[in-house]
Amino acid sequence: MKNNIYKLVFIAVFAIFYSCENAVDIEQVGRVTEDVAFTNVSELQDGLIGAYGFFDLTREVAMAVNYTDETAEGTDNGGQGRTTGAIFNLNAGSAAASTFWTNGYDRLNAINRLITAADLVTPDGSAEAAQKNDILGQAYALRAYANFQLLSYYTTDYTDDNALGIIKVDFVPSIADKLLRSTNGEIYTLIEEDLTKAASLIQDQSNTIFVxxxxxxxLRARIAAYRQDYTTAETLASSLMAKYPLANRTQYRLMFADQGNTEIIFKLQRDLNGIYDNQPGSGTVAATGWIGGVTMFGANTPYFEIGRSLFNLIDPADIRYDVIVDPVSIVSPDYMNAVDYKVEDVLQVGKYPGKPGQVLLNDNKVFRSSEMYLIIVEAKIDRNDLTGAAQDIKALRDIRFGAATPLPSYSNKQEAFAALLNERRVEFAFEGHRWKDIKRLGVRANQGAVRDPKDVEAFGMAASLAPDDYRFTLPLPLVEFNGNPELRTQQNPGY
Structure with a gap:
């Protein structure tokens, strides 16, 4: 049954069911509730399929594209981002504030209904009992992931358990519930409880397209790194590195063309004619669809291009250059003195070339072993093993270059964290990490979002955003205050 996960009919039906339930508060006669929708294990499986349909990284990629230093205006820009990310304009009415909040709770709503309904379903025999357990295990893991994604955008400090987090929703709320934010510690406890249940119930040890x-x-390794619990993070990351080796140059290229899975721990598969096979809305964080469509209308029609400050970090001998930079790009050898910079230096994003039959449609890579590798480097820097961190970064670069690279040297932690942040900036370009990476590592690296002076001059972009700026935490959205006015007292600082 797992092979049916991306069938459009199931996802569409359950997406409509969950969305309508979340939006309509009228108790209508004959309304389909979870106890009616899920009456057997097969229907629970369909519900899980529907829940998977809520998960997507397109908006996360768009957030980093808009609100960091990953991009500048493209040749086909029609105003996209000029009044928002280009000038770091972010407030409680912004699309980013409402998008991550509403989508996050839509995910939780879908999963909580599935988990609640499972209590009413009696399996027929041992095979169905095992299947039900596996469904529940995946659901608990998805709930943990959904909660952490929400927390990563709305808490001010990942490392402070007493800081305000998000609204804790591990049940199906009623329209009358007016809930306030829980602390990070309370949310982390729920996440860990869910992951413990998931680990005990899930059948598969590894599966790139299923939990x-x-x-x-x-997920535990990523959370531990965000919390700066590096002993745990390094142990977990190391266990995965033993199973998922880093991709060589050929494998790296194939991975981003969706022709290989080397170093992929988990991805969200995207298929032709699936629910994500559509053009997202012109670079906004509010829309989803082709992940490559975050920066492009279609082939060779970019409304965002690679920011020069990012491009300058990528060596042409590095396989990541070949993946990130589209070969149709025009690279000015002396861009600072270009007569017409906008047309003499056109750096088109090539990371998502698309699948046969549809450009820009690619799988969303959620967890890769390169992330685990760089978590280990982060842990070494934290404990002041700067030599070990330098050796590891060299080893990664050796693989990406296909040849020996110089051994870097760091005189202090700040310098090493800056090098790590730059390495992550290249490794995970246009994968949705940059905004969060600056938020959690920027102060330690003394590095914020910094755009190239030429992009600032040519496109009227804000030059930089300091790593401790309040805009590296999203505001609670106005749309939530309309139904829950007491939550205004818990708005994040700066808004």
Whole structure:
């Protein structure tokens, strides 16, 4: 049954069911509730399929594209981002504030209904009992992931358990509930409880397109790194590195063309004619669809291009250059003195070339072993093993270059964290990490979002955003205050 996960009919039906339930508060006669929708294990499986349909990285990529230093205006820009990310304009009415909040709770709503309904379903025999357990295990893991994604955008400090987090929703709320934010500690406790349940119930050790035990380990490693619990993070990340080796140059290229899975721990598969096979809305964080469509209308029609400050970090001998930079790009050898910079230096994003039959449609890579590798480097820097961190970064670069590279040297932690942040900036360009990476590592690296002076001059962009700026935490959205006015007292600082 797992092979049916991306069938449009199931996802569409359950997406409509969940969305309508979340939006309509009228108790209508004959309304389909979870106890009616889920009456057997097969229907629980369909509900899980529907829940998977809510998960997507397109908006996360768009957030980093808009609100960091990953991009500048493209040749086909029609105003996209000029009044928002280009000038770091972010407030409680912004699309980013409402998008991540509403989508996050839509995910939780879908999963909580599935988990609640499972209590009413009696399996027919041992095979169905095992299947039900596996469904529940995946659901608990997805709930943990959904909660952490929400927390990563709305808490001010990942490392402070007493800081305000998000609204804790591990049940199906009624329209009358007016809930306030829980602390990070309370949310982390729920996440860990869910991951413990998931690890005990999930059947698969590894599966690149379904939640598996390795997904649980990867999520735990990421959370531990964000919390700066590096002993745990390094142990978990190391266990995955033993199973998922880094891709060589050929494998790296194939991975981003969706022709290979080397170093992929988990991805969200995207298929032709699936629910994500459509053009997202012109670079906004509010829309989803082709992940490559975050920066492009179609082939060779960019409304965002690679920011020069990012491009300058990527060596042409590095396989990541070949993946990130589209070969149709025009690279000015002396861009600072270009007569017409906008047309003499056109750096088109090539990371998402698309699948046969549809450009820009690619799988969303959620967990890769390169992330686990760089978590280990982060842990070494934290404990002041700067030599070990330098050796590891060299080893990664050796693989990406296909040849020996110089051994870097760091005189202090700040310098090493800056090097790590730059390495992550290249490794995970246009994968949705940059905004969060600056938020959690920027102060330690003394590095914020910094755009190239030429992009600032040519496109009227804000030059930089300091790593401790309040805009590296999203505001609670106005749309939530309309139904829950007491939550205004818990708005994040700066808004």
């Amino acid at each position: 598996s035990k390795d997904f649980v380990t990867a």
